Amino acid sequence: MNTIVRNDELIAQIGESGLPPYNGARNFGYLKVGVTRAMTEIKLPIHVVSGVEPGPTVLVQGAAHGNEIAGSIGILNLLENIDPEQLSGTVIAVPVLNVLGFEMGVRLSPADGKDILASFPGNIDGSITEQISYHYFRNIVMQADVLLDFHQGGRTAYERYILIDAPQNENQWNNMEMNRLSLAVVFGLSAVAYFPPGTFAENQSDVLIDNNIIHLTPELSGGTGWYVNNRRDIRDAEQGILNILWSLDMVSEPPIYRQRYCDVYDAGNVVWKSNEDGLFVRNAKFGEEVEAKGTYGKLMNPYTGELIAELKTERKGIVIPSGQEWPTIGNTSVGILGDVVQVIDRESADLKVSLL
Ligand SMILES: [Zn+2]
Numbered sequence: 001m002n003t004i005v006r007n008d009e010l011i012a013q014i015g016e017s018g019l020p021p022y023n024g025a026r027n028f029g030y031l032k033v034g035v036t037r038a039m040t041e042i043k044l045p046i047h048v049v050s051g052v053e054p055g056p057t058v059l060v061q062g063a064a065h066g067n068e069i070a071g072s073i074g075i076l077n078l079l080e081n082i083d084p085e086q087l088s089g090t091v092i093a094v095p096v097l098n099v100l101g102f103e104m105g106v107r108l109s110p111a112d113g114k115d116i117l118a119s120f121p122g123n124i125d126g127s128i129t130e131q132i133s134y135h136y137f138r139n140i141v142m143q144a145d146v147l148l149d150f151h152q153g154g155r156t157a158y159e160r161y162i163l164i165d166a167p168q169n170e171n172q173w174n175n176m177e178m179n180r181l182s183l184a185v186v187f188g189l190s191a192v193a194y195f196p197p198g199t200f201a202e203n204q205s206d207v208l209i210d211n212n213i214i215h216l217t218p219e220l221s222g223g224t225g226w227y228v229n230n231r232r233d234i235r236d237a238e239q240g241i242l243n244i245l246w247s248l249d250m251v252s253e254p255p256i257y258r259q260r261y262c263d264v265y266d267a268g269n270v271v272w273k274s275n276e277d278g279l280f281v282r283n284a285k286f287g288e289e290v291e292a293k294g295t296y297g298k299l300m301n302p303y304t305g306e307l308i309a310e311l312k313t314e315r316k317g318i319v320i321p322s323g324q325e326w327p328t329i330g331n332t333s334v335g336i337l338g339d340v341v342q343v344i345d346r347e348s349a350d351l352k353v354s355l356l
Helices: 008-017 070-081 099-104 128-139 173-189 206-210 223-247
Strands: 026-035 041-050 054-059 090-093 148-150 157-164 191-194 214-221 260-271 278-282 295-300 307-312 317-319 322-324 333-345
Touching: 008 026, 008 041, 008 128, 026 128, 041 099, 041 128, 054 070, 054 223, 054 317, 070 090, 070 214, 070 223, 148 223, 157 173, 157 223, 173 191, 173 214, 173 223, 206 214, 214 223, 278 307, 278 322, 278 333, 295 333
Parallel strands: 054 090, 054 148, 148 214, 157 191, 191 260
Antiparallel strands: 026 041, 041 090, 157 214, 157 322, 260 333, 278 295, 295 307, 317 333, 322 333
16 A cells, blocks of 8 residues: 555645645545534545646545445555556545445435535535535535546446436537546446436536536446446446546556447436336346337336336337346336437547646
């Protein structure tokens, strides 16, 4: 393990004084971000790896949802392996963002049921998640040019793509959106999926766009296959960060990809299950095209095997690597359909991004 200098004071001052100089140091500290109603002080673990040359600032965070931890382990591995002497710019790393949810093994904060990202830019006088959001956003997030926010399907869902909550509408695209797509592709997963803003409440990122922060949400599997997939997912988290650092000219090592092509999806078609409860079993395969009113899956009684309902798709589309395979209760999303609007060849595409 590389030597880490514990320096809470330096971390606390970032909001006022900015990031430390490009001196090749690795600093770590706990940032005080709020107090619960029972007077427990909450602190976030913040690593700052300073390169030796000027460059962009990339913020990587894990476990914004407390039970989505492949990214957290990938980030810890990156911290162990990264060499500040070979780095330009700064990497800020927060292995666990939702510390209360992480401790309880649940998605949201068990203290107030809220989501830190959805609470940006926070409220200093609000509930604990709003306080965390306030201090984290002002002191740490505002330093970043790029925010990589690691997620996965948690315990019951599988999701594997880079999620972007913006319309895939080229007329509206500016330079920042072009850069966002390049960074999403360079990360290395087989799919990038654009969702209309507001599809998932927790992914509202207007405040990040307003502050010129490029926001990417890698979804790294999860679900009941966690122990099958986790080595790959953890490795993909670390390699994806390194690929992005290469794209931004922060490291010189060339990117490594698992696959050459990246499918870019318009992913407006979330398959919502009706209110019936049951064990969901998907028929449609990832990457398969499903016709309108085609069978996406079924709901079964998990004890008798009786069919409760067949789930039909609203419209034609390709099955994005996503879904639930577990008893689903109430009106939940069980999968996502999309249209492939672009296939990017990583070998021939120019995936270098300049933020100047
Ligand atoms: Zn999540």
